[in-house]
Amino acid sequence: MNRSHGVVARIGALLFALFMLSAAPAHAGSWVHGSYTNLWGSRGFQLWVPSGYQPGQALPLVVGLHGCLQNPDQFAGLTRLNQKADAEKFLVLYPNQATTSNATQCWNFMLATNQERGLGEPSIIVGMVNLVKSHYAVDSRRVYVGGVSAGAVMTSILLACYSDVFTAGMVGAGAMYKAATTASGSAYAMSFGSIYDPDDRGRDAWACSGKPRRSVPVLVVHGTDDSVVNPINGEQTVRQFLQTNDYGDDGVDNDSVPYAATHVWSGAVPGGRAYTVKDYVYGGRLLVQQYELHGMDHAWPGGDDSYLFADPSGPDGTSIMWDFFKQHSR
Structure with missing residues (x-):
């Protein structure tokens, strides 16, 4: 395929995605399926439109990024994020x-x-955000x-490179920006930091x-017994x-934002996990919050145990995430 044909194909794919999104009924409490294509590739997506949605009433948007061996349906089920959205x-x-693009997703x-900004998978995700903005x-x-x-590691990248797009984020059982730059480095970082x-x-x-x-x-949530992503990554x-x-x-x-928690407190789920929380407040804003879930493996706390990577004995990670998000508006 020559370059001109490739450009036409990409434009055609994008127009098809736009048609899918605009043609899909925006019923309250419903899924809308679509796809987005740019020079870096094409990916599908699912959008949850919450019950009570009224066209023209501007709502917050949460981008939920699944882990390996997952897809949007499984991540939504694990986290019960759609119920929180409703x-x-x-x-x-x-x-x-x-x-x-990755056999294990x-x-x-x-x-x-x-x-980097404007490249690869992050640019595709941001393109999806802009596409949703144009229709909702x-x-x-x-x-x-x-x-x-x-x-969660992709979340770190998006927060780093698109801080003008994303107001706040949650890194759950993940790692920092550019924790690794090769596949072998990734394996090392996951095991040892x-x-x-x-x-x-x-x-x-x-x-x-x-x-x-x-x-x-940013909200950082990590289990102290994570056997997949070493807790040092948190x-x-x-x-x-x-x-x-x-x-x-x-x-x-100049250490104007010091590396010292302004408040440390503990909690526990009745009959479930204990946890420690460290708050880093600067200028009256909670800039960083860290949840350490004692004894938790590689999991989403409080998740639905009919899905992979759930730890139902932990606190409700989805509520923790949304409570953090809603404190922040650009």
Whole structure:
């Protein structure tokens, strides 16, 4: 296929995706299926339109990123995110990783083309966000992203490189921005933690969005007994985003956002897991919050145990995520 035919095919695919989205009925409490294509590829997605949705009434948008061996239906079922969306009135966009791009449906967070602004899978996900905005009433001040495992690492990339798009995010059982830059490095980071300095990656993350003076609020949730992604990755993610916010405050690495929790507290689910929470507040805003789930393996806390990666004995991770998100508006 020559270049002109390739461009025509891509445009045709995009127009077809637009037709699918615009033609789909926007019934309350319903799924809308579509796809998005740009120069970096094509991915399908599912959009949950909550019950009570009224065209023209701008709602928050949450982007939910599934982990490996998952798809949008499974991630929605695991997290019960659609039920939360119905109760709180927000839209949920679920991008779907193609098996042709990764046989286990992991997001390819370790590839260099997926770690920079305007490239790769992150650009496709942001394209989906813009596509949804063009067909539904979305409050651009309240666009959030959260994921688990590989979806959580992709969340770190999106928060780093598109801080002008995403107001806040959740990294669940994931890792920091550019924790690994190769497949072998990814395996090492998941087992032992990243070899890279979180402070250096904090500056890289700040630079990826074009060095904006903008805060990047993030919720980090990780089990202390995670056998897939070493819990040190959660610590590194906290450190990286504190450093990113230090630069985002005034453009200088001067510890204006200190690496010291302003409040530490504990809780427990009756008959279930205990957890420790560390809050990092700066300028009256909760910029970083860390949940350490004692004894939890690689899982979504409080998830539906009929799905993979659920830990029903933990606190409700979806409620924790939404409670964090709704504190933040651009």
